[in-house]
Amino acid sequence: MTSTADVIDDKLLQKRLDKAMFNRRLRAFLLVLPILLFLLVVFIIPIGYFLFQGVYDKTFSSIMPQTTEILSEWDATSEPTEEMFAALAVDMVVARENKTIGKVATRVNRDLPGTRSLFTSTARKVSKLEAPFKESIPDVKDKWNDIEVWQAMKTASRKFTPGYYAAALDLKLKSDGSIVRQDEKRRIHMILMKRTLQISFLVTVFCLLLGYPIAYLLATLPTKTSNLLLILVLLPFWTSILVRTTAWIAMLQAQGVVNDLLVFFGITADDARFSLIYNKLGTLIAMTHILLPFMILPLYSVMKGIPPSYVRAAKSLGATNWTAFWRIYAPQTIPGLGAGAILVFIVAIGYYITPALVGGQEGTMISNTIDGHMRQSLNWNLAAALAGVLMIVVLFLYWLYDRIVGIDNMKLG
Amino acid sequence: MSENNPLVRFKNVQKSYDGKILVVKDLNLDVETGEFLTMLGPSGSGKTTCLMMLAGFEPATHGEIYLNERPINNVPPHKRGIGMVFQNYALFPHMTVAENLAFPLEVRKMSKSEREQRVKRALDMVQLGEFGNRRPAQLSGGQQQRVAVARALVFDPELVLMDEPLGALDKNLREQMQYEIKHIHENLGVTVVYVTHDQSEALTMSNRIAVFNDGVIQQLAPPDDLYERPDNAFVAQFIGENNKLRGSVADIDGEYCVVQTTEGVPIYAMAVNVSQRGDESTLSLRPERVVVNPEPGSVPNIFDAEVLELIYLGDHIRTRVALLGRDDFIIKVPNSADHAFLREGEIVSVGWLQQDCRALDA
Numbered sequence: 001m002t003s004t005a006d007v008i009d010d011k012l013l014q015k016r017l018d019k020a021m022f023n024r025r026l027r028a029f030l031l032v033l034p035i036l037l038f039l040l041v042v043f044i045i046p047i048g049y050f051l052f053q054g055v056y057d058k059t060f061s062s063i064m065p066q067t068t069e070i071l072s073e074w075d076a077t078s079e080p081t082e083e084m085f086a087a088l089a090v091d092m093v094v095a096r097e098n099k100t101i102g103k104v105a106t107r108v109n110r111d112l113p114g115t116r117s118l119f120t121s122t123a124r125k126v127s128k129l130e131a132p133f134k135e136s137i138p139d140v141k142d143k144w145n146d147i148e149v150w151q152a153m154k155t156a157s158r159k160f161t162p163g164y165y166a167a168a169l170d171l172k173l174k175s176d177g178s179i180v181r182q183d184e185k186r187r188i189h190m191i192l193m194k195r196t197l198q199i200s201f202l203v204t205v206f207c208l209l210l211g212y213p214i215a216y217l218l219a220t221l222p223t224k225t226s227n228l229l230l231i232l233v234l235l236p237f238w239t240s241i242l243v244r245t246t247a248w249i250a251m252l253q254a255q256g257v258v259n260d261l262l263v264f265f266g267i268t269a270d271d272a273r274f275s276l277i278y279n280k281l282g283t284l285i286a287m288t289h290i291l292l293p294f295m296i297l298p299l300y301s302v303m304k305g306i307p308p309s310y311v312r313a314a315k316s317l318g319a320t321n322w323t324a325f326w327r328i329y330a331p332q333t334i335p336g337l338g339a340g341a342i343l344v345f346i347v348a349i350g351y352y353i354t355p356a357l358v359g360g361q362e363g364t365m366i367s368n369t370i371d372g373h374m375r376q377s378l379n380w381n382l383a384a385a386l387a388g389v390l391m392i393v394v395l396f397l398y399w400l401y402d403r404i405v406g407i408d409n410m411k412l413g
Numbered sequence: 414m415s416e417n418n419p420l421v422r423f424k425n426v427q428k429s430y431d432g433k434i435l436v437v438k439d440l441n442l443d444v445e446t447g448e449f450l451t452m453l454g455p456s457g458s459g460k461t462t463c464l465m466m467l468a469g470f471e472p473a474t475h476g477e478i479y480l481n482e483r484p485i486n487n488v489p490p491h492k493r494g495i496g497m498v499f500q501n502y503a504l505f506p507h508m509t510v511a512e513n514l515a516f517p518l519e520v521r522k523m524s525k526s527e528r529e530q531r532v533k534r535a536l537d538m539v540q541l542g543e544f545g546n547r548r549p550a551q552l553s554g555g556q557q558q559r560v561a562v563a564r565a566l567v568f569d570p571e572l573v574l575m576d577e578p579l580g581a582l583d584k585n586l587r588e589q590m591q592y593e594i595k596h597i598h599e600n601l602g603v604t605v606v607y608v609t610h611d612q613s614e615a616l617t618m619s620n621r622i623a624v625f626n627d628g629v630i631q632q633l634a635p636p637d638d639l640y641e642r643p644d645n646a647f648v649a650q651f652i653g654e655n656n657k658l659r660g661s662v663a664d665i666d667g668e669y670c671v672v673q674t675t676e677g678v679p680i681y682a683m684a685v686n687v688s689q690r691g692d693e694s695t696l697s698l699r700p701e702r703v704v705v706n707p708e709p710g711s712v713p714n715i716f717d718a719e720v721l722e723l724i725y726l727g728d729h730i731r732t733r734v735a736l737l738g739r740d741d742f743i744i745k746v747p748n749s750a751d752h753a754f755l756r757e758g759e760i761v762s763v764g765w766l767q768q769d770c771r772a773l774d775a
Contacts, residue, residue, distance in 0.1 A: 307503070309499045309500070312490070312499070313505075315490040316469075316491070316495060316496065316565075316574075317491075317496075317517035317520065318517050318521055319517075320520075327516070
């Protein structure tokens with residue numbers, strides 16, 4: 001007699017298994033559905049849309065449709081034709097009526113500074129002008145004869161443009177589509193990016209140096225004492241970042257607590273107080289303090305899981321305290337160390353409030369520039385491109401970390 | 414053991430963790446060279462504390478510990494040169510088996526070739542020659558245990574401490590490892606101090622066993638003495654199975670005595686821990702020393718018992734009977750060719766020799 005199991009072929013078995021698993025998968029999916037929708041609506045879609053603006057800009061092309069169309073056929077080197085001037089005049093009349101000409105002016109002004117008033121003042125008079133526009137428009141402002149203006153408009157008319165990413169990398173998109181380096185005095189983003197990486201790296205190192213002994217203490221002290229210490233570590237964690245940063249201003253400013261003490265003890269003269277804040281040093285001190293718990297907590301949780309018998313075994317085998325620590329204890333803390341370091345570094349690289357408040361000129365970071373473009377210069381496209389570059393850098397470092405340390409080696413607690 | 418000076422000597426050692434309770438009370442113990450000495454006792458009896466003091470991880474509160482006649486209270490653990498096997502093996506998880514074994518040699522600054530040679534020898538000793546490149550996590554519990562033993566021995570220490578090393582293994586593996594450790598001890602001649610709460614483990618492996626309770630050594634004796642001639646009620650109860658009968662001494666004559674139970678029945682016993690008439694005593698009697706249906710007159714103690722429960726255990730039948738007012742009296746009836754076949758509810762006659770019944774402290 002053959003058993004039924006022998007009769008069932010593989011496909012049927014697979015089908016039955018899938019059917020059995022389907023309900024379970026469905027239930028799991030329904031459980032995460034609310035958070036998925038929430039994230040989609042408030043996080044993924046807005047951020048996706050925002051990042052998209054780094055390569056997509058329809059300001060010019062939507063307000064100036066006729067000009068855009070005719071510019072797309074223009075070779076960017078020959079003299080502007082009557083049709084081009086006519087299209088410009090038609091678009092400008094509409095834009096003036098809709099009060100959108102200012103947006104166009106701002107957009108072109110980004111690529112060619114000093115052209116803002118050219119658009120606004122021409123638009124005021126354009127409805128009264130008559131053909132041939134090739135002569136009447138330059139009569140209002142003779143800068144319209146300058147081919148650079150037309151090239152700038154052609155660049156601005158591209159809906160999909162690498163221009164903002166180029167700008168974020170201190171490059172410049174020319175009207176013929178080629179990309180060149182930005183003028184030397186306008187190369188600011190790479191300096192900022194380097195400084196951001198440098199500050200993040202130093203903050204990570206300081207957090208590690210300060211956090212490791214504390215985490216060790218927390219993990220090895222009796223529970224009663226270590227719980228008290230843990231609360232002291234967490235207390236600032238629960239306090240607003242704004243409050244903590246402001247406290248550092250009170251501590252570090254020229255007339256602050258630290259300088260007062262140094263003067264009081266005669267370490268420095270009253271008229272030669274240290275500048276501890278509104279510079280890179282201020283950013284480093286305040287950020288290290290604020291991010292310290294991110295290093296301590298993963299380290300603590302990993303160290304808590306290392307039984308004391310390992311170090312004891314090492315000592316019984318003849319290792320000194322020093323050897324037992326470096327050869328046996330420290331290697332086992334690497335998962336916590338990696339988790340802490342990557343947490344601190346990634347949080348630090350996008351840090352914003354603290355450098356804005358205590359960073360002064362030389363202590364601000366890339367996120368402060370992004371903020372500036374979003375709230376002051378209103379250049380969201382460049383802000384998106386800068387944010388995109390920052391994200392790519394972080395992902396690259398994450399990948400590098402995975403290659404060197406291994407992401408599976410990380411333990412967040 | 415040898416006539417030489419002891420390898421380890423505990424002298425008036427006391428230990429307190431909190432300054433109020435003594436975990437170890439005035440311990441005096443000599444461990445002879447080459448001996449396998451087991452510290453046996455229930456948890457909290459102070460045995461592990463003694464081991465930790467010897468290893469150097471806990472300081473003695475009072476008294477002195479000597480290693481080779483040298484006081485070692487102020488010698489840090491890494492200079493004591495004592496091998497140790499820990500309860501959960503404590504194999505370094507980030508090193509391979511071979512690296513684990515090489516570690517004590519490396520810190521002793523041995524040359525690479527000598528290290529390799531010794532590691533290989535140690536691995537062969539525990540039959541793990543092929544496993545040098547594995548990580549501890551890739552080994553089974555028994556294999557990890559062997560590596561831990563090999564690591565404690567690889568640097569040729571005179572003394573090896575083992576802290577309940579077999580506690581995490583299942584029963585069969587534990588028994589197998591007991592024999593292996595015993596054979597390694599015999600082959601190498603190394604001195605072993607072993608801590609366990611498992612009495613059968615202690616009986617299997619040891620030359621001598623120190624039974625700890627309440628911070629005091631209750632008895633220090635070879636396994637057979639401990640089992641057959643326990644000094645007090647605690648040892649009798651802790652080592653092996655034991656029937657207890659209570660009474661007071663009615664008559665005492667040298668090493669023999671008669672103890673009268675509360676029902677007024679006289680029992681002939683050995684006077685171990687009683688000194689005079691009227692002393693309260695606990696009589697200790699091993700279940701396998703009770704004879705079912707003895708020839709009248711062949712043993713001095715013969716009583717009627719009612720069979721309450723029979724449990725078949727293969728090599729013997731564990732029989733619970735009601736006897737002298739107690740219903741927890743156990744008899745082990747060996748499953749031999751001519752053993753007595755009992756039935757529940759049956760009244761049988763049981764008896765035992767005077768030498769097998771020991772009158773201990775109350």
